[in-house]
Amino acid sequence: MKRRLVLRGRHAECEALERLLKAVRAGESRALVVCGEAGVGKTSLLEYLVERAPGCRVARAAGVQSEMELPFAGLHQLCVPMLASLPRLPAPQRDALVTAFGLSAGPAPDRFLVGLAVLGLLAEVAAERPLICVIDDAHWLDHASAQALAFAARRLRAESVALLIAARTTEAAEEWSGLPQLVLAGLSDDEARALLNSAVPGVVDERILDRIVAETRGNPLALLELPRGMTPAELAGGFGSPRATALPQQIEDSFRRQLTPLPADTRRLLLVAAAEPVGDPVLVWRAAQGRGITVAAAMPAAGLVEIAAQVRFRHPLVRAAIYDAATPQERQHVHRALADATDPEAEPDRRAWHKAQSAPGPDEDVAADLEQSAGRARARGGLAATAAFLARAVELTPDPQRRAERALAAAKATHQAGPSDTALNLLSIAEAGPLDELARTHVQHLRGQIVFARHRGREAPPLLLQAARRLEPLDVRLARETYLDALLAARFAGALGHGDSVREVAHAAAGAPPAPHPPRAADLLLDALAVRYTDGYAAAAPMTTRALRAFCDAHISGEEGLRRFHLVCMTAMDLWDHETWYLLSSRLLRLAEAGALTTLHLALAARSLAHTYAGQLPEAAALAEEQETLTEATGSRHTSHSALMRVAWQGREAETAQLIDDITAKALTRGEGFSLTIVGWAQALLCNGLGRYEDALTAARQAREQTAEGAAAWEALVELIEAATRSGETEAAADAFTLLSQMTRASGTDWALGIEARSCALLSTGHAAETAYLEAIDRFGRTRIRGELARAHLLYGEWLRRERRRLDAREQLLTAHEMFAAMGMEAFAQRATRELQAAGGTARQRPIESHTELTIQEAQIARLVREGLTNNEISVRLIISPRTVEWHLSRIFSKLNITSRRQL
Known part of the structure; x- marks a missing residue:
């Protein structure tokens, strides 16, 4: 009978592992990072858990230092024995994992989709019996594997999966941060002496024992290994050469001494x-x-x-x-x-890597093999490995021109993988080589993309504009796409940009070579935006409408949609075209859910803002929760403009102020003027809702000052007109209305014309004012824009009360109050209540309809079920496993006393 493993001095740690195992056997999931210095006993604790898990399935993987650049090598170790369960995963996840492992060809999978696929696979395997996954030496895992496993670890809930990760404290990758940790320190002095005595035969000087215990700081492996490298004289009285090196160097030195004989x-x-x-x-x-x-x-x-x-x-x-x-x-x-x-057919990448490690100097044949390995790594979605192969190929390339070309390719891959500083260093190597004009322009274009990705501020527009100009005679299509990127960058820089304002970029784009016939949707959008910022809103409106229609009607590839739909949604909002905005934000969300989780943040933001304007604030808030979930899962950081606008509409003053402070600080650091425009608009909206009109006027003016040259920022104009009329500054309101009406008439949508009519009413008197208010209500009533409709009822009611038509006023104010209250726009609702009371009316109390017993995630799942999503689709949206969705549904049914999805 095999003797059970007993760990000296690890009673508390063993108890923690046994509690974890008990929870997993009960149907819960746990992730735990066991961390500590080399030799402290991490591997022994993992073995302790495995030994006490009979009846569980155990899967293992271990990081290997020399394998850190091979994509998904660690994940392959862990998951290949489980691939029989792969057919049960949703198709996008199944395809991502198969492609990542090189089992089939296909486009490079999104790295987070691979993580979601791992989560689903672990859940499926654990459905048969509890699953214990043991990952040793995680600090030596390849980046792609570590990222996917950390992604899955954060999403484990109710799958009966334990994910145990052992990593060195000082070397553990950032991916494991935020997960529960079990930090191992050295043994106590008493336990250390006992372990040392058990490992050292013969007579040992007590003072030497004390010294070893002190120097090893109770490190178990050091206590066992160091004496083996010491002479009897050293152990008996310390009569040897003193060594004052730090762990783990001492341990490695001990092993080296064992090699000598x-x-x-x-x-x-x-x-x-x-x-x-x-x-x-x-x-x-x-x-x-x-x-x-x-x-x-x-x-x-x-x-x-x-x-x-x-x-x-x-x-x-x-x-x-x-x-x-x-x-x-x-x-x-x-x-x-x-x-x-190594078999060149079965393992070409490992063979190439070994050849690269064996090369004493530049070697074109080896560099070419590495370049081919990079191509295979890219096809599997291993961006970090792609970058590593190419970077090593650069080092081994003897020809200066090929070296520069490979450095450019390595920089592109490195930028996609994430480390922008490394990418910029590789670009410097490329720039130093004898590149042709096209390649040098690609270098500049990539530099602009890297800078824009790092900080959406003032540095990127000049780089992208210059690259676009240089590309014109070389690659018309890429030149036009780069102009579109430059326009977007200039718009984000706004008034904080230096040189190359959005108007200057637009003038350059207008002079670019014409698009090939027939033009693509992106070409139409570029032409429209160029006219928008050079000749004005009205001149561009018909072209913008055509471009938006092309994106709605034409066959747009998934890659193009993911790249451009967010900008198109911004353009649709600028044109007051909520239907296109609503449609394309929905498409963008579906594309992102199918695997592009890096784009999902933008998709959720676009959709959340569309819901906000439709007055669907609970839906917008739910999407914001999903954004938070995504941020936690992916570590991404995005400025939350949609969240700011939602809390401003809700009238949440403290939350709005906090978001404004955070966004303003980042915007000033980056030189991102667009964010300051949004901040001023949100502040003006909040203050108008609260009835603080002078503050709203100040904020609206600030928003106008921060607006990019050539951009009218109609949102700030709308708030300025209301605030100015209520503050007695009718001239300022009239000037703003002149600008606003030029845009609204060019747009011609009911949303735009409703805005114009309501703003006109604020500046009018008598019959003209009433006619305009009624037109605004009629126009907004044909749209999804419920918040603006409620504001039209509110302003009309306030006007009627001042006209002493109290009965008519009460009708409008009551309608406004009920709409605002139903949408959760509390500041506007309270403003309507005050006006209603002044008109002699009383606001009806609405019954509170909420399922407070549901958790946030349960409420999200219930909402998505009501929308008709399947468990697999919900798992993608909320980045959890289908098994966890099923577990939450059982709890939802129990809490709500229902038995089916249909009853939700």
Whole structure:
């Protein structure tokens, strides 16, 4: 009978693991990062849990330092034994995982979709019996695997899955931050002395024991290993050479001393095994035999490595010590042997990597192999690996021109993978090479994209504009797309930009070569926006309408939709075209849900703002919750303009002020004037709702001052007109109305004409005012824009009360109050209540309809079920597993005393 593992001095930690295991057996899920320095006992704790999990399925993976650049290598270890459950996943997730593992060809999958696929796969496997996933040496996982596993770990809820991750405290990747941690310290002095005594035979000076305990700080592996490298004289009285090195260097030094007496062939065999990251014994022996090493060489290494069904070192530091102890030439020879022994058909990327590690200097053949590996990595969605292969290829490329070209490709891949500083360094290498004009322009274009991605402020527009101009004679299509990027960047910079304002960019875009015939939707949009910022809103309105119609009607690829639909939604809002905005924000959301989770933030923001204008604030708030969920899951950071507008409409003064402070600070740092325009607009809207008209006027004026040159910012004009008329500044209101009416008439939508009629009424008297209010109510009534309709009823009611038509006033004010209250626009509702009381009326109390017993996530799921989404579709939206959706639904049914989805 196998003896159960007992860990000295780890009583509290073992109890924590047993509680975790109990919860998983009960149907819950847990993720835990066991972290601490090398040798502190992380692996032993993982083994302790596995040993106490009979009846559970155990899946393992381990990071390997030399494999860190191979995409999804760690994830492949963990998930390949589970692939029989793959057909049960939703198609987008299944395809993403199959492509990531190189099992089929396809477009590079979104990295977060791979994480969601892993979550779904773990849940499906755990449906049969509890699943224990053990990830050792997570600090050495490849970036793609670490990201996907961390994504899944944060979304585990009720799948009966335990995800145990062991990583060094100081080296753990950022991906694991925020997960529950079990931090291991060294053993207590008493426990450390007991462990040391058990490992050291013979007579040992007590003072030497005390010194070892103190120096190792209770590190278990150090306590066991250090004495093995000490002479009897050192142990008996300290009569040896003193060493004052820090852990884990001390431990590695101890392992190196154990290597010294071994035969030369044994040391060479150990180096082959240390340099081979997969633990494949066949490959290790094939490479060893290629160097003339026989099986007999393994016998003296029995205490350090086991070469059986898999190659396993006694501890990862043994591997590190062996590899670090070798000379550069010895490592090159070993990697050459491994490259020669690796099947070029089955493992071309590993072979290329070993060849690269064996190269003593520039080598075009090796660089070309790495370039091909980069292409395969990109097809699997391994952007970090793509960048790593290309970066190494740059180092090995002897020809200056090819080196510069590969540096540009590496910079592009690195930018997509995330590290912008590294991408900029690679761009510098590319710029230093003999590139042709097209390639140099690509360098500048990429630099502009990187700068815009980092800070949507003043630095990007000049770079993108110059790149667009240089591209004109070289690549018309790319030049036009770059002009569109430059216009967007200039619009974000707004009044905080320096040089190359949006008007200047538009003038340059207007002079660009014409689009090929027939023009694409993006070409129509570029032409419309160029006219918008050069000749004015009215001149561009028909062209803008045509461009929006093209995006609605033409076949737009998923890639193009993901890239452009957010800008198109902004343009539709600018044109008061809520129907197009509503339609394309819905399409963008569907595209993002199908796998482009990096775009999902923008999609949720566009849709949330569309719901806000429709007066559907609960729906907008639910989408905001989804944005928060996405931020937590992906670590993304986006300025929340949609959330700011929602709380401003709701009249939540404290929340609005907090968001304004946060957004303003970031905008000033980045040079992002567009955000300051939004801030002023939101502040003016809030103050008008609260009846603080002078404050609203100040905020609206500030918004106008921050507006990009050539942009009219109708939202601020609307708030300015109401605030100015109520503050007695009718001249300012009239000037603003002149600008506003030029745009509303050019737009011609009911939303636009309703805005014009209501604003005109504020400046009118008598019959003209009443006619205008009635027209505004009629116009808004034909649209989804419920908030503006309620404001029209409110303003009409306030006018009627001043005209002493109290009965008519009460009717309008009551309608306004009920609409505002139903939509959750509390500041406007209270303003309507005050006016209604002044007119001699009373606001009816609305019954409160809410399911306060539901949690936020349960309420989200209930809402999505009502919208007709399946469990799989809900799992994508909320970034949880379908099993967790099912678990939440059972709780929802119980709380609401219902039995079916239809009853929701």
